[in-house]
Structure formats: structure tokens, C-alpha cells
Amino acid sequence: MSKYIFTTGGVCSSLGKGIASASMGALLECRGLKVCMIKIDPYLNVDAGTMSPYQHGEVFVTDDGAETDLDLGNYERFTNSPLSAANSITTGQIYQEVIRRERAGQYLGKCVQVVPHITDEIKRRIYALGEKPDIDVTIVETGGTVGDIESIPYLEAIRQIIHERGKKNTCSVHLTLVPEVSGGEVKTKPTQHSVKAMREIGIQPDVLLCRCKEELEEGFKKKIAQFTNIDFDCVLSAHDVNTTIYEIPASYHAQGFDDVVCEKLDLKTKKADIAPWIKLADQYKKDGTKVTIGMIGKYTKLGDTYKSIDEGIVHGAIKNNVDVELVKIESDELEKGNPEEILKNLDGILIPGGFGERGIIGMTLAAKYARENKIPYFGICLGVQIMVIEYCRNVLGIADADSSEFRPEGANSVIALLEEQVDVIEYGGTMRLGGYDSHLVKGSKIHEAYGADVIRERHRHRYEVANNYKERMTEAGLILSGFSPDGQLVESAEWKDHPWGVGVQFHPEFKSTPLNPGPLFDKFVKAVGDSKNKK
Numbered sequence: 001m002s003k004y005i006f007t008t009g010g011v012c013s014s015l016g017k018g019i020a021s022a023s024m025g026a027l028l029e030c031r032g033l034k035v036c037m038i039k040i041d042p043y044l045n046v047d048a049g050t051m052s053p054y055q056h057g058e059v060f061v062t063d064d065g066a067e068t069d070l071d072l073g074n075y076e077r078f079t080n081s082p083l084s085a086a087n088s089i090t091t092g093q094i095y096q097e098v099i100r101r102e103r104a105g106q107y108l109g110k111c112v113q114v115v116p117h118i119t120d121e122i123k124r125r126i127y128a129l130g131e132k133p134d135i136d137v138t139i140v141e142t143g144g145t146v147g148d149i150e151s152i153p154y155l156e157a158i159r160q161i162i163h164e165r166g167k168k169n170t171c172s173v174h175l176t177l178v179p180e181v182s183g184g185e186v187k188t189k190p191t192q193h194s195v196k197a198m199r200e201i202g203i204q205p206d207v208l209l210c211r212c213k214e215e216l217e218e219g220f221k222k223k224i225a226q227f228t229n230i231d232f233d234c235v236l237s238a239h240d241v242n243t244t245i246y247e248i249p250a251s252y253h254a255q256g257f258d259d260v261v262c263e264k265l266d267l268k269t270k271k272a273d274i275a276p277w278i279k280l281a282d283q284y285k286k287d288g289t290k291v292t293i294g295m296i297g298k299y300t301k302l303g304d305t306y307k308s309i310d311e312g313i314v315h316g317a318i319k320n321n322v323d324v325e326l327v328k329i330e331s332d333e334l335e336k337g338n339p340e341e342i343l344k345n346l347d348g349i350l351i352p353g354g355f356g357e358r359g360i361i362g363m364t365l366a367a368k369y370a371r372e373n374k375i376p377y378f379g380i381c382l383g384v385q386i387m388v389i390e391y392c393r394n395v396l397g398i399a400d401a402d403s404s405e406f407r408p409e410g411a412n413s414v415i416a417l418l419e420e421q422v423d424v425i426e427y428g429g430t431m432r433l434g435g436y437d438s439h440l441v442k443g444s445k446i447h448e449a450y451g452a453d454v455i456r457e458r459h460r461h462r463y464e465v466a467n468n469y470k471e472r473m474t475e476a477g478l479i480l481s482g483f484s485p486d487g488q489l490v491e492s493a494e495w496k497d498h499p500w501g502v503g504v505q506f507h508p509e510f511k512s513t514p515l516n517p518g519p520l521f522d523k524f525v526k527a528v529g530d531s532k533n534k535k
């Protein structure tokens, strides 16, 4: 039977509960424990698939094709917990299920209520994952801030689980803010109030992670402990780290986080072996070749839109000791004035995923520039489609080559829906989502990067390279280097006689982790560093 850790947040949002929860998972794994990570999002959307990247950041995709909150990406980057649709709980899913049962008459005439029916469904989902035989600790992170109306049923369900499973089997970790006001004075009052709000709903936090700028001094910890009824050694400083978020597990460990949690949960384990995390933080030196990689995308103004790609680049940078500055360029910007003025400062160009017509011209200009000027280029999903469109227009001379996504009546749709999808699209839900195999062509850059004939990566797209143009593309020199197992769908394309120009239809960023960087992030960053060194 699993033990449970419940992570909640106080004072304000965006304190980094996801990274805190992921770091706890990483540390417990370092002690040899098997963890399961669950994210609760108290919104009414059924999943994150329909949410605007402007409002909610990246949509993370699991291997089974669930479109989830980006915190699941943090979990996968820090832990080995296998994630699927079930690990992402939203209010939309809970209500959908309860209402479905009500319509099916399964509540036998009872009045269906938030307590107990909604709270029971929440508990059922948490227990279903925690009860799996090999799980030692289930970490459940509740999004939002204590006091939010939306999260009340979840906190009530958590209170009940703590009561049902008992104090030795459950641990409440509360992440709060300890701000500095003008003059640098440190304030503990918001934290005191936040713990009070938790107690009002019946949960006494066991561990506090205090987000602060500088390491929290002992005096403040004592004061917080006294006013919140929390043991002094359970009040930890979650101060800003200097270099990378991958330092956080080591920082928590140094303060005894995993010791206090294991003691509280009565878990007898080996001592934590955090050597891989320490090594990683040491490797993150800034003395390598300095390069600038430009990400030419559509939603670049918001920090978290391409979260997993940002991290993938960091993973490649750490592995190759290249000092990468990643600049995000709104592709519209390239359409104004002289794009070369912007592009000439870049040592590498990356075009990420995206939907809709806006910004396509700018991305095509960037791909042409990278191809002609032999700048390393990495195209992800939309990025490979742009690569193909640009090649067809400028090398094959098909002036109106386009994707039917952007020009439905286009005579030359080199990127198109599959025949069988054309009718289905009216019903929605036609995206290719989740993990699929790709067969790689020997001798290609992608084959060299993975060192394997068959790979599995995650997808989230609707359109594909059109089969009826494939022959002309290859004749004109575009290398098609990866295919679906039946050979029908193009999974990757490459430029020949180019230092490194690779585009992939899948999203390799979802599987890249700091301890095991995605091969394409590794080789792209390496190519950018190498070509800079040659300049």
C-alpha cells in the first residue's frame, strides 16, 4: 500500500509547486523508492488540449496520448514515474464522470452532491494509482492556491485520505512564499496565514517549503515553526537557485528533506544516492563555447509555451558544455523589414510546433536562411512541415507549395491531411497523439543521433507530408530519413550537404531529461557549438 505526499501551495501561484513536487520524487527515488506522481488541475476543462498556450503554457503529451498540464513534463524530467492520462486529474473529468453515472442511474435516486460524490470520485482516482502494487509513495500535487474556491473539494478529499490512511501514511507538504519587502526585510506573515488557511480546512501541514530569494535564516525558520505548529526541522528554505532547476533536489536533500519525510512516513530506506544530480549541477558550467540559438515561434512572448523544448536545449547544453543563449523570436517580426538583420546573429535556428497560418511566412524565411547559410536547424513538428514547404518552393520551384492547414484550396498541398482523415476532421479529435514508432534510415543524421533503427517518440499533429510529392522531394535532394512502420508517413527530413538540418514530425522534447538528454537536442546543440567553433 502506497504512502501519500500531498503538495499544496499558499500565498500566490507560480511558486514552482511542480518543480518542488518533481524534486521530492527525484529524492525519494534516490533512496530506492518507487514513486507515482499525480497532478490535480482544479479547472473545468477536461484536459489541457484545448487551452491556449498564451494562458496555460505548453500542452504536455504523455505516451498514451493524453494532453496534460506542463507539470507532468517536470515529473518526467525529474523522476522515472511512468505517466499516463490517469496521472492528470481535472475538475472537468471528475464532473464528467459523476454526471455520466448520475445519468446512468447509478446513484440510485440519491441527491448527487459535491460531498460525498465529487470527493469520492477524487479519492477513487488517487487511490486507483496509489494502490498499484509496486508503488511506495504517491505524490499528489494540487494546482492553485489554498483559499481558491475551485480547490476546496480536492483539499476536502485530501483531508479525508489523511484521516482514512492515518498520519504515518500521509504527509502534507505546503509550499509558501516568504517575501522580502522594501529594504530587504523578510516577512513570515503570509506563510503564517497560509498555514492557517490550511488548518481551517482541516489539514495541518507537516513540512513547509518556503520560497524565498536568499536561503532562509534560522531565526525566521524558528519563528515560522512556532506560529505554524510545524517542527523546526520541517521548515525548509526553498530559495532561488543560482544556475539550474536541476540543483533543487540536492538543495532539498542538504536540508534533510528526504530524511524528515521518510521519518514521518515511517519508511526505512537506504541513504539517498544523489550523485547523479550533483554531477549534473557541476556539469552546468558556463565556460563552454557561447552560442545564440533563435527559436522562431508563434507564442514566444509567454515564458512557458515551449517549456519542454527550453529544457531539451538545456539538457543538450549541459551534456556538450555549450553555453547557450536561447532567444525567442516572434516569427511575425521576421516578416517586417529585413529578416537577415535578426537571423545573422543566430548560430542555430529552431522552429517549434504550432497551429494556424499566422507567422508561417517568417518561419519559412528562417528555414531558407538556415538552409542556404548552413546554419544548424532543428525543426519540430510544424518545424519539419516548414522545412518541406520551403524546400518545395525554393528548390523544386513549386511556388504555391503549402500546407492545406494554411491554404485549404492550395493546388500544391505538400503537407496535407491523410485521405482517410479528410472526412473525420468534421468530428474533431483527429490529431495523431502520443507515442508512435519511427523507422530510421541508416546513414542519416537522425539515425546517427539515436544510434537505433527504430525509435518511439510522441506526436501531436494533424497534418503529414503528402505522399504524392515524396518522390519529387527526394529526387530534388531532400532526405526523408524516418518513416512510420508501414512506410506511409514521413517522420523526419534532412538537408544534405549541410552541417545539421533535421526536422521531425514528432516532439522529441517530451522525452528529453537532464540525466538522459534527447538525442536530437544533444546533437543539435553540439552541431551549433561545433559550427560556431569553426567560424
Ligand code: GLN
Pocket: 352, 353, 354, 355, 356, 380, 381, 382, 383, 405, 460, 461, 462, 463, 464
Ligand atoms: N499544425 C501542424 C499540424 O497539425 C503542426 C502541429 C504541431 O506543430 N504540433 O500538423
